[in-house]
Amino acid sequence: MKRSFVLSVVIICFVLTLGTFSTAKADTVLFPVIATNYPYVTTIVSVTNQGPTFTHLNYIYSYKPALIGGVPNYTGGCAVYNRVRPTWEPDVVSFDASGAFNAGWALFNDPDSYGGPFHLPVSGPYRAYLLVRNSDAAGNSVDVGSDFSLRGEAIIMDIFSGAAWGYRAVNDTTREDFTFDPANLVNSVDSGDTVRFSFFPPNEWTTRFFVTPVGANMHAIDLTSTINLYRARPAVTGIHGRGMVIYTFNVPQLVRCTAAVDLRDLMDATTWAALSSTGGWGRIGISAGSSAYIYKLEYVVSNPTYGGTNNNAYLLSVFD
């Protein structure tokens, strides 16, 4: 009786967490946000392999500089960097994608020998997404016929000040390749969808959206999404201030591969000047291109009013 109750709770929790979708194969996981700024900022990645599995995992980074000439790099394409490392069933491996810790080798006294590091060998600020897939020793993809093989978690952190945020890796539970079909994903924002959000006064807080387009062949193709701010459904561009004030503008931003888009770059200067001391709310959505995962970050730097530096982020949900 007790066992049955526990099992029911587990199933309910699972459904609440992941939503209800078909349970087919799924052993490629997507980490939509990898942020590195060696040696200050790292992303600690953990991959769990419950099995079935094959001999190795293929780690594929699609990456690009966060800035070009001091300007945020929203539209630049990504380069691809591959690593193949052994795996076992069951297994967990954690590593620092920036390579600052343990030179990118497995962390936390892992007794297994992976034969090399896992990190993206770049320094300075970079943005990336990471695909992890079952493979052979040469990195050739291998289907293992399970929807529970791989899972993942990531923490993005400033290793010196301690600020951090994290997320769970994404699965398309209907396939094993490098395609993430939005129809099978939970909380990806589709073209035409808008998601409500609020923001604090921009003269104190920074609000930023990590956007990673998702779709077919993500290991090889730079997908694009155009994001906009909206003030109402259906797509009416603009935003709300506090005190029921409305601002109208249309400032789309194209994101190629992945990017962290500053709220400032989604508004016109008129609105920015008006809202700098108050903040407001609105909707963010995709006006063209691929579906995307959108994480909202907000942080305040060294402000004693808020206890110092604060950093917070979460995945925006399409469930209004």
Add this chain to the structure above:
Amino acid sequence: MIPALTQNKDSLAVLIFIFILLLSPLADGKDLAKGGPVDFTFEPILSSEWACYFQDGGLYVRKYGSAPIKIRDSGKPTVSLQSPDLHAGDLIFVTWMEKGAQGKRVLFKASYDGGKTFGDAVEISPNTNATGIMSFIDKNGSIYIFEGAMGEKVALYISLSIDKGKTFKRYPLEIEGLSALYNLSPLVVKDALYLCFSGIKDGKKVIGIKEIEINSMKAKELKILKETESVSFIEVFKIKDNPAFIYKTAREGRFVLDSFIKENADYMLFPIKGAEGLDVARMDYYVWEDGRVLVVFSGEERGKFKQRIYAAVSEDGGKNWDVRRIDNKEFDNTRSWLPRMAVHGERVAVVWEDSRGIRPGVRMKLSPDRGRTWMEKDIPLSGGKNFAFRPRISFAGGGFHVAWHQFRDDEKKVADLTMVKLNWDDAVKRASRKEKGSSLKEKEALLRKKVMAYWEGMMKKDLKTTYMIHDPFYRARIPFDYYASHRGPMVFHSYSIEGVRIEGNEAFVNLKVRYEVPKITILGKETSIPSKEITAEDTYLFIDGTWYRKFVDALSGGSAIDY
């Protein structure tokens, strides 16, 4: 005392100097009228010699050189005062909204004795859905107060007083056929009220105008002028008794400023060529009786340059425009924005918020001939050590009045209202003076010295030195003890300056730095980072005559100052 002093030429010279200093506008801040702390989230409102602002939850007005007058106290913590407006002329009046649990109401208060006393508050609307109000007075002395709620749930009212605010009559207004209304901007020309607006009609974004006969308050005509992209703002004015307006929108993905001017019965579209592609934050305007129009605005091109100050002149009633920059191009990497303008005859004074000194200040530019020519130099009004922002300007009583908000220190938490008056001749003199500054060579030498001092300090763990080299905005927030206790476990062994690049008062320093982390605990586990050389780019800011290292948060890229 004075006869005695006249016997001593040196002493007399000192006295005259002090006397001039005291009279000279802005000299050491002696003639700055300050008061506060004010609610700096509301820009100061300036009309003639009077400013209007919020302080301690109350609404105040203040004449330059006089004590503040409380217009309204919110009375309860649950009641807030919003959307204030002020008009000062023969009649001085203030309008505002009060929002509480019972809803919102619109109030009016006037002074009929030049601001010595104000009468009781008059309730214009006991319950309104408006999100904002605006008021003005026409040349006949009629007072108009607009209440508006924009968006899909539109509510529009106008209250009209023809007896100087003693009584008002409130009329509902309607703009038919729109599913959403934005940017409503009213204008009175002769006996007609014009409502310029943007909105959504049949699913399309449009811009239009509605004409209402004031005597009967009956609509004369509603014109949808153009299908357009989103409109950010509309500024209305009249040119030789013809209604006109300028609005900001976008065309083919680029921002534009367009204007409509009524000619005979039609409205003609005249784009302001030269403003294409500029994301204009704000504009101000003046129209002379002969139809000459002067517009000042700030605009930017993303990724190319930050907000800069422009003037656009039309000699032919708004049909053709000559657009030019009027600020200093040396500081394109910092922000100059939100200009306001005042005019006296041919003389024009423009003020704006300027971050060339990294810490924003108020600067002024003069034109003696209606914007045909501009004096070469602009004038620093607020002083480099004061964090001053959101200026307004007016002309009254033979002088230009400027009001702005000013933070008490670089922590940027508490601000005062600052007011200043200066006459044209003084302003011209100030514009002719050379500003103190350093040459590029001097700046680079100072920069290298400061960079070396910082990294020598980092290697020696001389945290007092490295702390003091951080920018003052960071230090205003973070006390030394906190800084020292959060330095992290990095041990620096060597550094080399690979290159420096100075742009205005911002510099970028490329470095090679060798460091190690002997011990660090991450996620509960002890680890280390071996000795390694990295390349880095630090930003330095030239503030108060010296360089400071800009604090940049590694995770977010954020800092304590935006310029």
